[in-house]
Amino acid sequence: MSKKKSVFLFGAGATLEWGSPSTAELTEIVLKSGFSTTDGKLTLTQFIYDKLLANGFTAGSVNFETIINVVEELIVYYGKFNYAEHFDKNLLPSLLYCFFTPTFEKELLNFTVKGGEIKHGYQIQTPAGINYQHSHYAYHSEPPSQFFFQHLLNELLTSISARISSYAYHAAGHSVIDHESKISGLFVKWMQQLQPSTILRLYTLNYERIFKVLLARSDIKVFEGFDCDECVGYTDLLRANIKRIHSDSDANVHYNLHGSAFWKVLDLDKEQLPNAEIVLTAGMNLPIDNSPATFQVEKGKTLMVTNIVTGYQKAQKAMISPFKQMQAAFDRDCCFADHIFIIGYSLADEHINESVKTAIRHNPEVKIFLIDPFFIKNNRELEIALKFNPFRQTGNLSPTNVSDHVYAFMNGSFLVYALTFEEFLILQTDSKSQLAERLSIMKFPASNTIRTNWLKPGL
Incomplete structure (x- = not known):
């Protein structure tokens, strides 16, 4: 009997019980980080x-x-055109720079060029006139203002x-992941129950390897885009296995769609030319230790190559490897999945939502499960209906x-668990769940019925 295919999409809310930060906490961290005015x-x-x-934004919208994203757009604004021909000294300004005059340069550009001369290999000082210990060397004709904001982004x-x-953090000699916690045990038990009859296709928008590690510890082999087991050798710089990401659609996988703190950006290729590559390493990587690397998906728009992707340039940054191949795998899997579980994700990234919408439209048999404890509190019924319902046209x-905590859209093909x-x-791993019995007799429009095995797919 062929296995079913289940896709799991994990957002920030999926790992809160392992100690991950909330959006509010990360915002506070960013507000206190970086350089000063x-x-x-x-x-x-x-x-x-x-x-x-x-200028009109509310605290809740920032x-x-x-x-x-503002910092990344400033990098674009101050970047130079024709980056690929960086030996040409007659570089053009960005397209935006030709039309708009900056307003807050006096407050923002708190730096000087070390030695006062803009030349090949210059460094920046920040605050102005003070040596910055993490300054790298400008070897690729970066304008000083662009170089300054690249360093800020790395900070x-x-x-x-x-x-x-x-x-x-997880390495051969030390791990802070609580493998024995209740939440870890429940997750592993769920995966173990599904695994005999289900291909597990795990995708995370977070920047770690927790689920890969937990599965490896429970003897469930999972490919994460790089050829490695639970731990990586301390001196290893593992290249992504791009051909396998492209070709293998039947293995258990764990892909970081927005990168990982365990990934590292190599800014130069073996010929010492600026062709960045992302590799997997044993431990966490601090971007301030790496020279800023840039690329242009769109000509004249300079973007940073970073190991973790945040802000609002995600779709553009997903055009380089291995982001591009992992995104393609997610898109393909959604189209052929039997079940899609969306856990702790705010539905804020449209390039991710597009794959789910495509599945709803072109994969009529797919069953989608959204786990969101704030579904009622944040009044998300209309948002979900407008984002996804038109693609099924019910x-x-x-x-x-359905119950105190379960809601059904699209004649029951899209379930929300509040x-x-x-x-x-607990609901998935509890064989005595009474909610399953209630679901088995619930009737939906067009005589659709949600059966017991909807609640516990694969069991």
Whole structure:
């Protein structure tokens, strides 16, 4: 009997019970990180935050990703055109720079060029006139303002990586992952129950390897895009197995769609030319230790190559390996999946949502399960109905209340569990669940019925 295929998409909320940070905590970390304004009164990130609020944004609409996106757009603004021909000294400014005059340069550009001369291999100082110990050398015709904001972005990503390390560090000699916790046990038990009859295709938007490690510890082999087991050798720089990511659709996998703190950006190739490559290493990587690497998906728009992808340039940054191949695998898997579990994800990334929408439209047999404890609190019924219901065209936008915590859309083909991940796992692994019996007799429009095995697919 052929196995069913289940796709699992994990967002930030999926790992909170392992100690991962909330969006609010990461925002606070970013607001306190990086360089200061020229008067030394604020961090640049706090200055950016304040200006956004002063121009119509609400506190609820600005988080760490918004702030990082501003920094990334400043890198684009100050970048130079024709990066690929960087030996040409007559580089053009970015397209935006030709049309818009900056407003806050006096406050933001708190740096000087070491030695005062802009030349091949210069370094920056920040605050202005003070040597910056993590300054790299400008070897690729980077304009100083662009180079400054590249260093700022590395500072912010380093602060995020350090927080990830506090709950997800795992190496041969030391691990902070609580393998014996209740939540770890429940997750492993669920995967073990599914695995004999199900291909496990795990995708995470987080920046760690927790689920890969837990599965490896429970003897479930999982390919993560790099050829390795639970741990990586301390001196290893593992290249992604791109051909296998492309070709192997029947293995258990764990892919980091937005990168990993365990990944490292190599800014130069073996000929010492600026062709960046991402590799997997044994431990956490701090971006401040690596020279800023850039690329252009769109001509004239300079983007940073980073091991973790945040902000609002995710879709563009997903055009390089191994992001590109992992995103393609996710898109393909959604189209052929029997079940898609969406856990702790806010539905905020449209390039991710597009794959789910495609599955709903072109994979009529797929069953989708959304686990979101804030479904009621945040009044998300309309958001889910508008984002996904039109792709199934059922004509009914309102959900059916199956139980106190379960809601059905699209004639029951899309179930929402207003539960934490731990509560959901208890439900999945508890053979005495009474909710399954209630689901087995619930009737939906067009005579559709949600059966007991809907609640516990694969069991």
